[in-house]
Amino acid sequence: MGNIKKSSLKDVAAKAGVSTALASFVLNGKGKEYRVGEQTAKHILSVATEMNYQPNMAAKSLRSGKTNTIGVVVSDISNPFFSQISRCIEDEAAKRGYTVLFGSSDEDVDKLNIIVSNLLSKGVDGMIIVPCENSAESITGLAESGKTSILLLDRTIPGLNVSYVGLNNFSAAYNATVHLLDAGFKTPGMVAYDIALTHMRERIRGYKKAMADRGLKDNIRVGYLKHNSVRKSADKVVQVMTDAGADALILATNTISIACLYAIQRLNIRVPERLGLVGFDGSDAFEFFYSPLTYTKQPVDVIAQKAVEIITDQIANKNRSVQSMLIEGELVVRKSSSKR
Amino acid sequence: MGNIKKSSLKDVAAKAGVSTALASFVLNGKGKEYRVGEQTAKHILSVATEMNYQPNMAAKSLRSGKTNTIGVVVSDISNPFFSQISRCIEDEAAKRGYTVLFGSSDEDVDKLNIIVSNLLSKGVDGMIIVPCENSAESITGLAESGKTSILLLDRTIPGLNVSYVGLNNFSAAYNATVHLLDAGFKTPGMVAYDIALTHMRERIRGYKKAMADRGLKDNIRVGYLKHNSVRKSADKVVQVMTDAGADALILATNTISIACLYAIQRLNIRVPERLGLVGFDGSDAFEFFYSPLTYTKQPVDVIAQKAVEIITDQIANKNRSVQSMLIEGELVVRKSSSKR
DNA sequence: CCTGCTTGCTTAAACGTTATAGCTAAAAAC
DNA sequence: GTTTTTAGCTATAACGTTTAAGCAAGCAGG
Numbered sequence: 115m116g117n118i119k120k121s122s123l124k125d126v127a128a129k130a131g132v133s134t135a136l137a138s139f140v141l142n143g144k145g146k147e148y149r150v151g152e153q154t155a156k157h158i159l160s161v162a163t164e165m166n167y168q169p170n171m172a173a174k175s176l177r178s179g180k181t182n183t184i185g186v187v188v189s190d191i192s193n194p195f196f197s198q199i200s201r202c203i204e205d206e207a208a209k210r211g212y213t214v215l216f217g218s219s220d221e222d223v224d225k226l227n228i229i230v231s232n233l234l235s236k237g238v239d240g241m242i243i244v245p246c247e248n249s250a251e252s253i254t255g256l257a258e259s260g261k262t263s264i265l266l267l268d269r270t271i272p273g274l275n276v277s278y279v280g281l282n283n284f285s286a287a288y289n290a291t292v293h294l295l296d297a298g299f300k301t302p303g304m305v306a307y308d309i310a311l312t313h314m315r316e317r318i319r320g321y322k323k324a325m326a327d328r329g330l331k332d333n334i335r336v337g338y339l340k341h342n343s344v345r346k347s348a349d350k351v352v353q354v355m356t357d358a359g360a361d362a363l364i365l366a367t368n369t370i371s372i373a374c375l376y377a378i379q380r381l382n383i384r385v386p387e388r389l390g391l392v393g394f395d396g397s398d399a400f401e402f403f404y405s406p407l408t409y410t411k412q413p414v415d416v417i418a419q420k421a422v423e424i425i426t427d428q429i430a431n432k433n434r435s436v437q438s439m440l441i442e443g444e445l446v447v448r449k450s451s452s453k454r
Numbered sequence: 455m456g457n458i459k460k461s462s463l464k465d466v467a468a469k470a471g472v473s474t475a476l477a478s479f480v481l482n483g484k485g486k487e488y489r490v491g492e493q494t495a496k497h498i499l500s501v502a503t504e505m506n507y508q509p510n511m512a513a514k515s516l517r518s519g520k521t522n523t524i525g526v527v528v529s530d531i532s533n534p535f536f537s538q539i540s541r542c543i544e545d546e547a548a549k550r551g552y553t554v555l556f557g558s559s560d561e562d563v564d565k566l567n568i569i570v571s572n573l574l575s576k577g578v579d580g581m582i583i584v585p586c587e588n589s590a591e592s593i594t595g596l597a598e599s600g601k602t603s604i605l606l607l608d609r610t611i612p613g614l615n616v617s618y619v620g621l622n623n624f625s626a627a628y629n630a631t632v633h634l635l636d637a638g639f640k641t642p643g644m645v646a647y648d649i650a651l652t653h654m655r656e657r658i659r660g661y662k663k664a665m666a667d668r669g670l671k672d673n674i675r676v677g678y679l680k681h682n683s684v685r686k687s688a689d690k691v692v693q694v695m696t697d698a699g700a701d702a703l704i705l706a707t708n709t710i711s712i713a714c715l716y717a718i719q720r721l722n723i724r725v726p727e728r729l730g731l732v733g734f735d736g737s738d739a740f741e742f743f744y745s746p747l748t749y750t751k752q753p754v755d756v757i758a759q760k761a762v763e764i765i766t767d768q769i770a771n772k773n774r775s776v777q778s779m780l781i782e783g784e785l786v787v788r789k790s791s792s793k794r
Numbered sequence: 795c796c797t798g799c800t801t802g803c804t805t806a807a808a809c810g811t812t813a814t815a816g817c818t819a820a821a822a823a824c
Numbered sequence: 825g826t827t828t829t830t831a832g833c834t835a836t837a838a839c840g841t842t843t844a845a846g847c848a849a850g851c852a853g854g
Binding site for chain 2: 842843
């Protein structure tokens with residue numbers, strides 16, 4: 115049988131026979147600073163634990179203007195990439211005394227705006243945002259309003275001077291392409307999304323640059339999937355790409371990878387003999403595909419840690435210092451890209 | 455360039471030339487109720503939108519004692535099952551005007567207690583909790599303290615009169631077993647976790663009951679994995695079970711399923727010829743395993759919806775009415791359980 | 795012309811904190 | 825023996841809301 119009523123600071127102070135101020139000092143570890151008597155302090159602490167005192171965060175926030183909360187807006191928290199990164203953010207934030215509030219935008223600006231505005235009125239101290247298409251305007255506005263600290267994750271908004279942490283998408287795609295070429299594939303293509311976000315653009319650019327550097331400018335082939343009907347469009351695109359002569363594919367995303375694996379299975383295309391593959395992000399599914407998938411692994415933990423580090427830093431030091439960071443991916447080589 | 459300062463109710467009231475009370479009434483849609491003049495109301499509203507007024511939730515919460523927030527404690531939000539269910543909870547809660555605060559316990563009571571206590575001081579109106587081992591005491595205490603509404607998810611605590619939503623684990627396992635027997639397997643075994651949680655117990659019970667009902671009491675075999683070293687123990691357990699004569703396995707969990715698939719791949723065991731399989735929860739990996747996995751699918755969306763429905767109901771109607779609900783699983787039949 | 799009702803508004807207390815400014819008594823300094 | 829310092833504490837305003845209680849004017853009825 116616990117205590118039925120939540121006990122407030124006032125209750126604790128009363129029971130301990132001191133003023134609320136003193137109780138507040140002690141319970142916030144500022145005993146010395148405010149020269150509270152040693153025994154008084156101990157007494158207050160014991161009374162507090164005895165009454166199982168839990169500070170009321172609403173009151174704390176109201177008073178301090180801080181919530182010790184950061185908002186995180188991802189595309190879809192049920193997507194393994196984002197659920198993993200969210201988990202890491204949660205852990206890292208907890209270490210630093212922050213709670214995290216999640217929201218999924220489904221790559222839709224309107225949803226994103228709603229979530230952001232909710233987070234804002236919850237008074238989050240900062241936000242980690244995965245921007246979606248057409249969100250540049252809202253996010254720019256938010257940034258300029260100065261109402262909260264912002265850090266962009268996974269993708270950035272060109273020209274906007276806001277902190278950003280993400281993969282070095284250019285080099286990741288570049289390396290994946292070079293790897294395929296070195297493995298003996300002649301005409302690798304890329305399967306991407308039909309969206310204008312920076313991570314996608316950079317991956318495509320990396321692929322194209324690698325091809326150009328190897329004198330294969332004329333063999334550049336990029337197939338685009340509609341990101342709201344990935345599964346449906348994958349069959350067609352894979353078919354078209356292979357018909358057009360691609361002997362390998364770089365799959366630009368987690369979801370694209372899975373969709374294309376299904377397509378390849380249905381179309382009965384031999385991997386890697388007829389088609390080499392490099393995927394993105396990693397998944398158990400990659401391992402069980404009959405020809406386990408080579409993929410670019412994102413160091414999710416590092417990305418999350420850096421993101422939280424930077425945003426908490428911004429919150430603490432109210433310094434408008436924008437910090438950005440590109441994290442290098444790691445190519446995990448498996449069978450799907452080994453010609454022999 | 456947005457407004458630099460956040461505007462408070464007082465600011466709005468001042469600019470509109472009315473008292474804060476009136477502004478509050480109008481902005482909460484209680485204009486009629488408190489007989490506010492029609493034009494005054496309109497005027498206040500226009501001033502509010504003009505100033506881009508956002509209510510301060512901390513103040514609202516402090517005053518009302520409500521936060522319109524529910525806490526959700528899962529084992530690990532990066533586990534696909536929980537990330538999917540979290541996503542559904544988020545959506546359903548949003549529909550009802552609630553925000554969700556997530557935490558991952560890692561199946562550890564201490565972490566769970568910390569999370570719960572944080573949620574409590576954040577003042578969540580209710581909590582959806584996936585209880586872990588040895589958490590019965592804390593949760594019972596929490597429930598009895600009456601400090602918040604509680605709903606248990608996925609697993610329950612026997613003897614504790616608290617709302618619960620989860621799969622009908624007994625019938626799911628029972629049906630999976632019967633399915634294997636009907637498909638011609640003679641001696642199916644089960645691979646489970648060495649934990650005492652109800653969902654596990656029920657799955658095991660369902661399996662055993664089915665075996666007993668078919669007169670196979672003597673062929674009951676349950677192998678246990680340590681849940682903190684699933685991958686390591688899977689090889690041994692799978693080996694032992696097959697050596698002991700199991701010609702099929704029911705894999706009691708998402709994670710167990712994946713771990714055993716890796717083991718089976720390493721041990722080079724033919725599925726379904728030498729070993730039939732039924733997994734749990736579903737995963738893309740199941741589809742790419744060379745012999746696609748039959749599995750018990752949990753209707754995650756229904757589970758989440760019911761959970762949110764019940765908890766919000768409890769919060770609203772302060773009625774201590776405990777509601778529980780078992781959801782039926784669905785067996786998705788694929789190749790791994792077809793002898794022929 | 796007073797009473798009582800309605801309409802439309804305001805005042806102010808309260809929610810649980812934090813922190814500034816001030817108070818008291820004892821110790822130290824002169 | 826008076827003044828100054830200091831240790832240890834308290835009183836209280838403020839944060840942004842909500843809402844009970846109350847007030848002023850207008851109007852109907854007597």
